[in-house]
Amino acid sequence: MNETESQMDLQDAALALFLEANDPDQITDILVAALDDALRLMYEDLAGDTVH
Secondary structure (H helix, E strand, O other): OHHHHHHHHHHHHHHHHHHHHHHHHHHHHHHHHHHHHHHHHHHHHHOOOOOO
8 A cells, every 4th residue: 555545544534533523623624634635746746747
């Protein structure tokens, strides 16, 4: 399992806990973390490309 899959599993577990607890602040934290991960992955992908 790679790092991205591991993060997704953790986020799925956190989302399940949110749905059980019904805490809107917790879902906001989960969504912000997911957005940060997505933006980091996009940045890493773009940073790896070179222009010739």
